[in-house]
Amino acid sequence: MSAIFYIDQLPNRTIDHDGQAYLFFSGTAYLGIPQHPDFHQLMAESMRRYGTVFGSSRNGNVRISVYEEAESMLATRIGAESALTLSSGMMAGQVVINWLQSQHYTFVYAPKAHPALWHAPTVTLPQLAFADWTAQLPGQLSALSPGPVAILVNSLDAVCSDYYDFDWINQLPDNRPITLIVDDSHGLGVLNNGRGIWPTILQKSVDKPASVRIVGTGSLAKGMGLPGGVVFGDANAIQSIRQTAFFGACSPMPPACLDAFLRADALYAEGQERLQRNIKLAEHLLLPTGLFHQASGYPVFFTEHDALYANLLQKNILIYSFAYPTAADRANTRIVISAFHEVADIEWLAESIFG
Structure with missing residues (x-):
């Protein structure tokens, strides 16, 4: 079972846990709307x-x-x-x-x-x-x-x-x-x-x-x-x-x-554009590894190589890996790309997988 991370902030492209910063490639905030400061202002x-x-x-x-x-x-x-x-x-x-x-x-x-x-x-x-x-x-x-x-x-x-x-x-x-x-x-x-x-x-x-x-x-x-x-x-x-x-x-x-x-049409359009850009980059960098299955154009990269979770965690990268929909189910290991990710985040993720 993957370790549970208790945090006191909303996950963004990074999270802080026990004084360590981790790149975050999980969750379902695909367009990055909950983390967007302009949406906070609208709210x-x-x-x-x-x-x-x-x-x-x-x-x-x-x-x-x-x-x-x-x-x-x-x-x-x-x-x-x-x-x-x-x-x-x-x-x-x-x-x-x-x-x-x-x-x-x-x-x-x-x-x-x-x-x-x-x-x-x-x-x-x-x-x-x-x-x-x-x-x-x-x-x-x-x-x-x-x-x-x-x-x-x-x-x-x-x-x-x-x-x-x-x-x-x-x-x-x-x-x-x-x-x-x-x-x-x-x-x-x-x-x-x-x-x-x-x-x-x-x-x-x-x-x-x-x-x-x-x-x-x-x-x-x-x-x-x-x-x-x-x-x-x-x-x-x-x-x-x-x-x-x-x-x-x-x-x-x-x-x-x-x-x-x-009142958030522009933010949704921006999120869509950034998400599609990030998905294309991730497809280019991650799919050649042969580790992942991905529906073309979708921000989820699934793998049966569950050890990838622990390997990336050692490099301060946190990906999705837990049993779903019930605790009795096997863990699902996947990488989730979001609009809030930067190009450098995805490049480092790919480099960490290859390394």
Whole structure:
């Protein structure tokens, strides 16, 4: 098990621990928004107007308009008809699960489906490669009892840095209502110029049966740098979710964060540009080692060489290496590139690996 680093500051391109400075190549702040001083300034201004939290139901008789304004911008940015924010990515997933359960859906899980989409504390996930799972999916669906089905998948494998093929959506059966739920926590802000997986899903599903509906969920705390989550899809589905008791009882995400988001377009564009530059450099320097697997253009470099963690730690470089999603799982070792990294950081990382 990797040593646990307790620190008293937000990780940036470096962290300080016991008087030592370490280059930090972990975490999920892909665009470097939480560390950006200009975003801190936006947040300070927004908090003076909106405070730290809105202690009320979004469905109450007093409503703060910044929620609808930010949700409209999120929907536009993603390319969906409508969007709804919640206090976390986990809550975004669970509000959808609660909505589907109330309609007596049967749940079908893809390999590695995120716990935010689980309908029970534990579920049995298929131990198959994603392509093998999609190949046997039609048979699995035909064996189910009549009634609506929810298919729950991640937008990509962010742990092992693999893209998923979604061509199979068009081959789904048309003899029952099917809702495909895609968790895009690790795609929002990163894929498709920050729009996440939704443009790809729309492209891949142009010939899907009319009985198939697609809903996206995700954390905003990763690429977007916001403490909250989002559900997005067609307007009817989003309105139906908003009317549930589950959503009505949820405390919303802080309105100040959404106000800052509305004013941060330039920072997101800057983060995207820096991230893509850093990814290209890392691909050029790291992939020739033969140690890594990486989805082209994605900021995660996965390795099965777990000893790399300890080797780099001796050179004051801290990378990702811990069991996920539960403590019983094997450790996953990977390097995460962020917009806050400097060229020299990535060059030193590569030199340290070769050395």
